[in-house]
Amino acid sequence: MTQLLLDLRPNQPPSFDNFIVGENAELVARLRLLAEPGCFDAIYLWGATGCGKSHLLSATAASALRRRPVLLLSGCRSASADFHAPPGGLLIVDEVDALDADAQVALFRIFNTARLIGLGLLLAGGKPPTKLELREDLRTRIGQTLIYAVKTLNDEEKAAALRRHALERGLKVDDGLVRYLLAHGRRDLPSLMAVLDHLDRTTLERKQHATLPLLKEALQLTLVPTDDESRPV
Numbered sequence: 001m002t003q004l005l006l007d008l009r010p011n012q013p014p015s016f017d018n019f020i021v022g023e024n025a026e027l028v029a030r031l032r033l034l035a036e037p038g039c040f041d042a043i044y045l046w047g048a049t050g051c052g053k054s055h056l057l058s059a060t061a062a063s064a065l066r067r068r069p070v071l072l073l074s075g076c077r078s079a080s081a082d083f084h085a086p087p088g089g090l091l092i093v094d095e096v097d098a099l100d101a102d103a104q105v106a107l108f109r110i111f112n113t114a115r116l117i118g119l120g121l122l123l124a125g126g127k128p129p130t131k132l133e134l135r136e137d138l139r140t141r142i143g144q145t146l147i148y149a150v151k152t153l154n155d156e157e158k159a160a161a162l163r164r165h166a167l168e169r170g171l172k173v174d175d176g177l178v179r180y181l182l183a184h185g186r187r188d189l190p191s192l193m194a195v196l197d198h199l200d201r202t203t204l205e206r207k208q209h210a211t212l213p214l215l216k217e218a219l220q221l222t223l224v225p226t227d228d229e230s231r232p233v
Contacts, residue, residue, distance in 0.1 A: 012168075014058035020161045020189065023151040024052075030146065031056060034120055035063035037088065042114065042121040044096075044142050046128050047150035050188020053124040056150070057092050060122055064090045068120075085110050090120040096142070097125040097132050104138050111141045121145070155182050158189055165193050171200040173210050180212060184219060191222075198222050 012018050021028055033039050045053050054074065061072045069089030083106035085091060091110060093099075099107065114121055125132055129143035153161065159178050166173045173196070185192050198218040203210050 013062065014055040015062060016059045019052060019055055019059060020153055020157060022153045022157050024148075027148045027150065028056070030148070031060045031122070032063065034090065034122060035060055035067065037068040040115065040118050040120045042111070042145040043123070044129060044145045044147050045122075045124040045150055046126060046147070048152065048188075049126065050186075050190050051150040051152050052189070053150055054094055057094050057122060057124055061090070061092055064120075083107055083110060085113060085117055085119045087117040087119065090122065092122045094124050095126075096123045097127060097134065099134070101135070104135050108135070108138045108141060111138070152187075153189060158182060158192065161189060162192055162196060166196050166200070169196070169200045171196065171203065171210060173199075177210060177212065177215050180215060181219070195219055195222050 016028060016032060019028065027045070030041070030043065034041055034043060045056060047053055057072065057074070061070050064070045069086035070092065071084065071086060071089065072092040072094075073083070074094040083091075083103065091114075093107065096107070110119070111121070113119070123142060123145070128149070129139055129145075129147060132139050132142065134142070159175075159182060162178050162181065163173070181192060181195060185195055195215070195218050198221060199210055199215055202208075202214055202218060206214075208214065
């Protein structure tokens with residue numbers, strides 16, 4: 001018989017401290033600076049799903065909120081009325097490539113006034129500026145920002161991150177389980193950590209140690225592969 005447990009351990013909110021930097025040290029340093037009240041840079045981040053873009057945007061917002069007005073828009077497609085420019089503040093827009101025509105116009109106008117009112121801009125999308133399906137004037141403005149491709153972690157860095165995540169949850173996993181997870185799980189870190197979270201809950205409910213069969217079960221339940229998803233060999 002399994003025992004259902006209520007997991008009361010709070011998830012850590014995204015921050016610079018719990019972001020695995022890897023090859024993104026310059027980018028993180030730039031975003032830390034952007035959070036300061038006297039910085040009015042315009043920065044664009046791009047990268048594949050799961051590379052950490054949204055984490056970095058939330059971390060920048062959390063850091064900046066202690067020092068300056070911040071507006072964070074995520075998953076915004078048609079809410080052009082939500083676009084406003086807090087003077088001296090920071091406007092952060094995630095999924096900029098999903099904005100509809102009205103929202104694109106609103107963002108373009110903000111680009112035109114940002115320097116005049118002392119506004120920092122931080123945008124993120126899934127593609128480099130030249131490949132964004134946006135109106136040409138907005139795409140050109142984004143192309144003139146500081147552009148960073150968020151670098152994904154290598155397997156060694158992912159393994160270290162997974163071991164740390166397990167340790168924070170009090171879950172004991174040996175190196176063999178970590179290697180198996182990297183070989184058979186999805187490539188992005190959030191999905192891999194979700195497997196560990198499920199494994200942790202299972203071990204607590206069944207009062208068992210983490211084992212390969214339990215890990216395989218967690219993979220089956222949390223990572224349903226898609227047709228276009230590549231697998232490592």
